[in-house]
Amino acid sequence: MADLATKDIPKTEIYKLIIGCIVPRPIGWVATLGADGVANLAPFSFFNGVANNPPTVAFSVIDRGSELKDTSRNVGDVPEFVVHIVSEELAEQMNQTCGDYGAHISEFEQAGLTPLPGTAVRVPRIKEAKVALECRVSHNIRVGPSCSHILGEVLFWHLDDGILMERGRVDPDKLRAVGRMGGLEYTRTRDRFAIDRPVIPDEDPRSVAAYRAMALAAKP
Numbered sequence: 001m002a003d004l005a006t007k008d009i010p011k012t013e014i015y016k017l018i019i020g021c022i023v024p025r026p027i028g029w030v031a032t033l034g035a036d037g038v039a040n041l042a043p044f045s046f047f048n049g050v051a052n053n054p055p056t057v058a059f060s061v062i063d064r065g066s067e068l069k070d071t072s073r074n075v076g077d078v079p080e081f082v083v084h085i086v087s088e089e090l091a092e093q094m095n096q097t098c099g100d101y102g103a104h105i106s107e108f109e110q111a112g113l114t115p116l117p118g119t120a121v122r123v124p125r126i127k128e129a130k131v132a133l134e135c136r137v138s139h140n141i142r143v144g145p146s147c148s149h150i151l152g153e154v155l156f157w158h159l160d161d162g163i164l165m166e167r168g169r170v171d172p173d174k175l176r177a178v179g180r181m182g183g184l185e186y187t188r189t190r191d192r193f194a195i196d197r198p199v200i201p202d203e204d205p206r207s208v209a210a211y212r213a214m215a216l217a218a219k220p
C-alpha cells in the first residue's frame with residue numbers, strides 16, 4: 001500500500017494518478033463558438049452530470065501552458081456549449097478533435113463531422129452524435145492556477161430515436177458510449193451487471209414496503 005501526501009508527489013505524477021485511479025470517466029465532447037464565429041470541438045473526460053434540477057453538466061479544462069484552451073476562451077466570449085456523448089463508432093473522430101489546432105480552424109471540418117444549428121443556443125451540434133445536450137454556462141470557476149471548471153444548465157436535449165426505450169429510458173446497447181481510462185486507453189460499456197438495492201429491515205412492515213416500492217421505482 002502506498003500512502004502518500006499530495007505535497008510529496010511530483011506534479012507530473014499527480015495527473016497520471018488522477019486519470020489512472022478515477023476510471024472509467026465519461027467523455028463530454030464539447031462544442032463551443034469563438035467570438036469570431038468559428039465553431040470549436042474538443043473532448044473532456046473531466047466530465048459528468050452533476051445535478052438534475054436544473055439539469056446540469058460540468059467539465060474541466062486544463063490550461064495549455066500559460067494559455068487558455070480554445071474551449072475555455074470561447075465559453076468566456078459566448079457562454080454556451082453543446083456536449084455530446086461519444087459512441088463507439090465516433091471514437092476515432094472524437095480523438096481527431098483533441099489535436100492542438102489553431103483557433104481559426106474548426107475541428108468539425110478536420111474530423112469530417114456535420115454541424116447542425118443549435119435550437120436553444122448559438123453553438124452548432126454534431127449531426128452524427130446520438131446525444132447532444134445544448135447548455136448555457138451557469139458557473140465558470142477557476143480551480144487553482146491552471147484549470148477552468150465549467151458548469152452548464154441543459155436547455156435542450158437531442159436524443160436519437162434509436163436509443164430510447166419504453167418509459168423514457170436510454171438503451172446502453174444502442175448508445176454504445178465509450179469511457180476514458182488512463183493513458184491512451186478507452187473502455188466500452190457492454191459488460192454490465194445489476195445489483196439489487198438494499199431493503200432496510202424495520203419493525204414497521206409498512207415502512208419496509210414503502211422503502212421497497214421507492215427502491216423499485218428508483219431502480220435504473
Ligand SMILES: Cc1cc2nc3c(=O)[nH]c(=O)nc-3n(C[C@H](O)[C@H](O)[C@H](O)COP(=O)(O)O)c2cc1C
Pocket residue numbers: 027040041042043044045046047060061062063069070071072094095097098099100101180
Ligand atoms: C478522451 C480525451 C479526454 C480529454 N480530457 C480532457 C480534460 O478533461 N481536460 C482537458 O483540459 N483536456 C482534455 N483532453 C485534451 C483536450 O481535448 C485537448 O487539449 C484539446 O486540444 C482542447 O481543445 P481546445 O483548445 O479546442 O479547447 C482530452 C483529450 C481526449 C482525447
